[in-house]
Amino acid sequence: MAIILALDTSTSFCSIALFHDQQLLALSELQIEKSHASHGTVLINQMLNNCSKSFEDIAAVAISSGPGSYTGLRIGTSIAKGLCFSLDIPLIEVSTLHALAYSHIQVTPNADNFLFCPMFDARRQEVYTCIVDHLLNEHFPVSPLVLSPSTFENYTLKQPVIFFGSGAIKYQALVGNNGNHKFVNSLPVTSKSIGVLAYQKYHKQQFEDVAYYEPFYLKEVYITAGTKNKEEK
Numbered sequence: 001m002a003i004i005l006a007l008d009t010s011t012s013f014c015s016i017a018l019f020h021d022q023q024l025l026a027l028s029e030l031q032i033e034k035s036h037a038s039h040g041t042v043l044i045n046q047m048l049n050n051c052s053k054s055f056e057d058i059a060a061v062a063i064s065s066g067p068g069s070y071t072g073l074r075i076g077t078s079i080a081k082g083l084c085f086s087l088d089i090p091l092i093e094v095s096t097l098h099a100l101a102y103s104h105i106q107v108t109p110n111a112d113n114f115l116f117c118p119m120f121d122a123r124r125q126e127v128y129t130c131i132v133d134h135l136l137n138e139h140f141p142v143s144p145l146v147l148s149p150s151t152f153e154n155y156t157l158k159q160p161v162i163f164f165g166s167g168a169i170k171y172q173a174l175v176g177n178n179g180n181h182k183f184v185n186s187l188p189v190t191s192k193s194i195g196v197l198a199y200q201k202y203h204k205q206q207f208e209d210v211a212y213y214e215p216f217y218l219k220e221v222y223i224t225a226g227t228k229n230k231e232e233k
Contacts, residue, residue: 002020002021002059002060002199002202003018003019003020003053003057003058003059004018004019004058004059004060004061004062004092004195004198004199004202005017005018005019005044005058005060005061005062005083006018006019006061006062006063006191006192006194006195006198007040007061007062007063007064007076007079007080007191007194008063008064008076008096008099008189008190008191008194009040009063009064009068009069009072009073009075009076009079010064010066010067010068010069010072010073010076010096010189011068011069011072011188011189012069012072013029013030013031013188014029014030014040014043015027015028015029015030015189015190015191015192016028016029016040016043016044016047016191017190017191017192017194017195018047018048018051018053018195019195019196019198019199021199022196022199024192024195025051025053026047026050026051027190027191027192028043028046028047029190029191030043040075040076040079041079044079055083055086055087056087058083058087058089059089059090059202060089060090060091060092060198060202060207061080061083061084061089061090061091061092062080062091062092062093062094062191062194062195062197062198062201063076063077063080063091063092063093063094063194063215064076064093064094064095064096064099064189064191064194065093065094065095065096065215065216066095066096066215066216066217067096067097067120067122067128067142067144067216067217068096068120068189068215070217073215073217074215076215077213077214077215081210081213084210085210090202090205090207090208090210091207091208091210091213092198092201092202092206092207092208093208093213093216094193094194094197094198094201095130095142095216096120096189097118097120097128097129097130097142097165098118098130098132098136098142098197099189099190099193099194099197100118100164100165100186100187100189100193101116101117101118101130101132101136102136102193102196102197103187103189103190103192103193104116104118104162104164104184104186104187105134105136107187108134108162111134112133112134113159113160114134114159114160114161114162114182115131115132115133115139115155115159115160115161115162116131116132116133116134116161116162116164117129117130117131117140117152117155117161117162117163117164117168118130118164118165118186119163119164119165119166119167119168119170119171120165120166120167121165121166121167121170122144122167124146125146125147125148125170126144126145126146126147127144127145127147127165127167127170127171128142128143128144128145128167129142129143129145129165129167130142130143131152131155131161136197139155140152140155142216147170147171147174148174149174149175151171151174152171156179156180156181157180158180159180160180160182161180161181161182162182162183162184163181163182163183163184164183164184164185164186164187165186166186168183168186169183171183
């Protein structure tokens with residue numbers, strides 16, 4: 001019987017869940033932007049107290065690995081690694097895109113008839129995306145991708161594909177909601193899905209190296225220096 005703490009900080013919001021095996025014990029989410037650093041550890045403490053659990057009861061920490069907000073992923077990873085180091089417990093990563101797809105698969109009737117394509121906006125005509133079936137088997141790997149009308153025609157010519165996520169609206173503008181292109185309103189990314197998928201990895205002992213783990217950014221982050229008065233010494 002394992003207690004798993006699941007964190008999702010891949011968006012601007014903070015989501016934390018506590019699982020006893022596959023049973024959800026508690027879910028706490030703040031719809032306050034950039035609340036990870038100021039509220040993340042507070043929510044964890046409150047959740048453990050409310051569930052009459054202690055840090056020593058946690059068997060593993062699961063984290064959304066990305067893609068997503070650079071700052072959010074860094075903060076979530078720091079919290080998760082700190083807990084894993086101090087408690088000497090394993091770290092589990094779960095693809096944020098897979099977690100989002102899983103949420104949609106659960107609410108889709110006859111899900112085995114469809115492929116699922118989560119999309120996160122990466123600015124301009126680019127998205128972070130993948131295509132999975134109802135068992136989360138990848139048909140197109142997690143990748144950054146520049147969209148065009150023919151981007152996924154190899155898949156949509158064969159069977160219906162459901163598109164969702166913050167980047168899906170850009171693809172819908174190119175192809176429309178017709179034929180095998182099915183666009184739906186996206187569910188939010190949540191630690192609830194992270195925890196469910198992490199449970200499977202926990203029992204297969206698919207753990208990360210805590211010392212060297214880094215989030216899955218997909219692209220390098222570019223930071224530009226601020227402008228200053230050139231005459232300033």
